[in-house]
Amino acid sequence: MKGERNIYSTTKERLHLLRFANKEVITNETEKRKRSLALIRAMRLGNLFKNKVSIYFRDSLNRLIKVNTTIWGVTQKDVILKKGTLIPIHSIERVE
Numbered sequence: 001m002k003g004e005r006n007i008y009s010t011t012k013e014r015l016h017l018l019r020f021a022n023k024e025v026i027t028n029e030t031e032k033r034k035r036s037l038a039l040i041r042a043m044r045l046g047n048l049f050k051n052k053v054s055i056y057f058r059d060s061l062n063r064l065i066k067v068n069t070t071i072w073g074v075t076q077k078d079v080i081l082k083k084g085t086l087i088p089i090h091s092i093e094r095v096e
Contacts (some may be wrong), residue, residue, distance in 0.1 A: 007056070012069045012081050019060035021091040038095040039074045046070040055079070057091045064093065 010018065026032050038076045045051035052068050059065055067087075073080035 006064065008063055008065045010065055010067050012067055012085055015067065015081075015085050018065065020088050021060060021062070024090040025058045025093050035089070035092060035094065036074045039079060039089070039092070041070065042084065042095050043074050043079075046072060055087060056093045056094045056096070057087060058093060059091070073090040 024032075026035060037043060042051075042053040042055075045053070050070060052070050054066050054068050055071075056064055056066050059077075071079055077089055079089060079092065081087070086089050
């Protein structure tokens with residue numbers, strides 16, 4: 001949720017230490033579509049211009065975590081970062 005006070009930051013190198021949310025964090029279909037479009041746009045920016053984005057996602061303890069990184073790929077289920085690091089799309093709340 002926007003405006004949430006406790007946003008934890010991490011680095012892409014530390015993502016492997018986290019457990020991601022098990023369930024879909026967005027229930028609204030329109031918001032899911034917006035997330036998909038934002039991920040594809042971020043991937044294009046990353047591939048063309050090496051632009052970094054902020055990905056906000058939930059971990060298994062429902063904490064909101066932010067990572068600044070470049071998105072290299074997007075599959076049906078995951079976002080692909082450098083060195084094959086994956087973030088499950090169902091755990092992502094938003095991309096900025």
